[in-house]
Amino acid sequence: MTAAVMYEQGLPAPYAQSKPFRIEQVELDGPGEGEVLVEVRGAGLCHSDLSVIEGLRKRPLPVVGGHEGAGIVREVGRGVTGFAPGDHVAMAAVAGCGQCRTCLAGRPGLCQAVSGARAQGMLANGVRRLRLADGGQLNHYSGISVYAQYAVVVPQSLIKIDPDVPLDIAALFGCAVVTGAGAVFNSARVRPGATVAIFGLGGVGLTAVMAAREAGASRIIGIDVLTSKFDLARAVGATDCVDARDPNAVQQVLDLTNGGVDHAFEISGNLAALDMARKITVRGGEVVGVGVGNSSATFTVTHLPWVAEERVFRGSFMGGGVPQEDVPRYVDMYLRGRLPVDKLRSEQISFEQLNESFDLLHGGNVIRQVLLPHGR
Structure with missing residues (x-):
């Protein structure tokens, strides 16, 4: 599949020239037990991504970028319940183990077990499904990596989205909203x-x-x-x-x-x-x-x-709550016109525009650009 891979942090702006993201073909394994394959239909460009490009927050490299996205479930691994092929989902970087004291207190974003796995470039369950074309190790970003045409994630990173919400708008619910x-x-x-x-x-x-x-x-x-x-x-x-x-x-x-x-x-x-x-x-x-x-x-x-x-x-x-509970409520507000999230979207972009789009974000000239990994 096509993905945006970062090999080096701290490259200088303008990013259209230094190209922190390289657009290339990578390998993605299918979903294992307790995992879900999602076709990514929209991925937002966030200031958090920009801080990683700048090297302010270190990440294991190389890595497929992106932590705010939405798409369509295409396959579920053994043992997955609650999701089926065809479901529309938002993808969030917050995913808890569901068993530790912070998760049981309703604060999955503070789950230390999952945070440790994500910091090492793995999915929340401690595995990697991405590989470079030559078979070399490739890391996941925030447990999801949505600057790619597909992503394998754990169900805790997914929230079902009403199909009435366009998927490029649904992507914004994963982080910004x-x-x-x-x-x-x-x-x-x-x-x-x-x-x-x-x-x-x-x-x-x-x-x-x-x-x-x-x-x-x-x-x-x-x-x-x-x-x-x-x-x-x-x-x-x-x-x-x-x-x-x-x-x-x-x-x-x-x-x-x-x-x-x-x-x-x-x-x-x-x-x-x-x-x-x-x-x-x-x-x-x-x-x-x-x-x-x-x-x-x-x-x-x-x-x-x-x-x-x-x-x-x-x-x-990440909002200090439980995305699976909060996002459906925010989606309802959006559909009723009380949370006009669509006003945040500045433009839709392609992989070829990704680096220069971070120049626009760096300059404050846009609010939320959304990458369409499969094109319009």
């Missing part, structure tokens, strides 16, 4: 009347804006360094937008919210934005870290105000 909406509904549990600020108005951030509106937030402030994103942010629910580069940005938010927001969502993974998020929260408010940046980056918190002002710093990984 489940992460952004989950941060609002699961991690922060935003209540009606609350005030929120959202740093980074890409696919995840704009989904958080939509979710905050659905949650009944009274003030939703979108913050970004690119003012070109503000019109779309307002269209999906932002009540106000603030240019993060403005020296008075913090004061603007404080003035808009009578002293600070209840919840500040940092989506970009930028430490300067995280510090600004801290400054604009009200006493007793919380900063929710959603974006991931350099794996070695550190953030310092002053001890006394953290305690005396009862401030909360919370991480939210």
